[in-house]
Amino acid sequence: MRERLLHAPAWVLGLVNGVVFGTVWTVGGRLLEGENWSAAIVRGVLAGLVFGAIMGRVQHRQQQGVRDVAERSPEGLSRRVRRAAFRGPVPQEPGVRAAAHGLALAILAQYDRQQRWASPFFVLVALLSVLLAVTDSPWWWLAVVAWIVAAVGHPYMRSRLRRRAELLRADGTVQQTGSV
Numbered sequence: 001m002r003e004r005l006l007h008a009p010a011w012v013l014g015l016v017n018g019v020v021f022g023t024v025w026t027v028g029g030r031l032l033e034g035e036n037w038s039a040a041i042v043r044g045v046l047a048g049l050v051f052g053a054i055m056g057r058v059q060h061r062q063q064q065g066v067r068d069v070a071e072r073s074p075e076g077l078s079r080r081v082r083r084a085a086f087r088g089p090v091p092q093e094p095g096v097r098a099a100a101h102g103l104a105l106a107i108l109a110q111y112d113r114q115q116r117w118a119s120p121f122f123v124l125v126a127l128l129s130v131l132l133a134v135t136d137s138p139w140w141w142l143a144v145v146a147w148i149v150a151a152v153g154h155p156y157m158r159s160r161l162r163r164r165a166e167l168l169r170a171d172g173t174v175q176q177t178g179s180v
Helices: 003-006 010-031 037-062 062-072 081-086 094-113 118-135 140-167
Strands: none
Touching: 003 010, 010 037, 037 062, 062 094, 062 140, 081 094, 081 140, 094 140, 118 140
16 A cells, blocks of 8 residues: 555545545544534535645655655565664665665655754644634644644654664765754
């Protein structure tokens, strides 16, 4: 399934994202907000359409580097390659090591493109969620926690991926990089 979604066109990614988001929005509206089913479904369908249309394109563009790595790797994005890109011992096989290094760099490139705006955006949405938690529903406190975790987790993942990519370099040397 992971490989199929990796190589899926943008409209398929949009459809998957939209259906999942719309379903969560519908169920949340019905169960947490107390809407009737028809209003919750209409709101969920509209939210799913908008979210899917945006995220299909964004996700397809973000996955380009990962698709390139998968095409060059002799194993594709096997479990060994994915695991080695994030944790565990450095693989001794040069092909697996190179694929894991490429995967770590491709994902790091996505995080680096978001470096300037991601954490401030997550903090802003957390503040908006605080406002909603105070004025609307206490369930929004869960969103506050999630957005704060995202704001802190983004720079943490960047530095972690940068260190992992250095460990996976083909020549085994550690290269000095700029600020983390």
